[in-house]
């Protein structure tokens with residue numbers, strides 16, 4: 067049987083997306099590495115191909131371009147024989163107070179985080195329906211649940227929107243054998259964040275706030291996404307899973 071095909075957006079960065087692509091590849095999925103950065107997407111697909119001894123596809127994809135999203139979904143099905151898993155990882159934020167926010171900040175954030183997630187679902191779901199089922203995992207954030215000034219209003223609103231989109235899409239598509247879930251990470255370490263936050267920010271999380279005494283790693287989120295993408299989570303849909311080492315518990 068052919069491997070199930072998993073499209074991951076924003077999969078070529080230094081953070082969660084590439085960890086998800088690597089984990090799903092290790093779990094046997096036929097991962098399609100998509101990213102706005104074409105060269106890095108190609109490099110990760112080549113790395114996975116070398117590592118696993120099978121061919122992985124890459125595609126340049128800016129999730130804010132609905133025509134490009136539709137074309138990539140069609141091309142994945144034409145080239146790989148189906149589209150079974152979609153992981154909406156692309157996200158963007160800029161922190162500006164509401165009273166001073168540049169309108170472009172609001173638009174860009176909603177466009178990448180919420181509209182991009184919608185576009186990918188809009189054009190991937192018909193293929194999943196035609197193929198008899200699938201799983202969608204959306205990467206939201208604890209900022210969709212909680213007040214966090216360190217994220218900003220545009221990001222919080224967009225990520226809350228992703229949760230709402232997840233709920234309704236799950237209700238609509240269960241009868242097609244498609245499950246739709248989201249994950250809501252707290253702080254997850256990534257090289258880029260070390261340029262924004264000082265070292266004390268990370269040690270404060272690890273030693274002061276996390277129940278498990280460490281900062282989250284992209285691989286922690288990748289494990290949860292792999293579970294939600296796979297058959298072991300067959301009775302789970304319409305949920306949002308927090309993953310924050312206890313910093314933002316929701317029990």
Ligand SMILES: NC(=O)c1ccc[n+]([C@@H]2O[C@H](COP(=O)([O-])OP(=O)(O)OC[C@H]3O[C@@H](n4cnc5c(N)ncnc54)[C@H](O)[C@@H]3O)[C@@H](O)[C@H]2O)c1
Nearest residue numbers: 076078079080081082083102128129155156157207253254
């Ligand atoms: N890192 C955290 O602490 C954290 C916490 C909660 C939620 N999240 C969410 O997790 C996701 C991944 O975040 P990350 O920080 O690990 O980054 P990441 O490394 O997974 O993603 C960065 C990549 O996104 C790509 N990208 C940017 N804009 C794009 C677009 N419009 N279309 C396609 N690709 C685009 C970039 O080229 C880059 O390769 C985001 O949705 C983010 O909001 C992150």
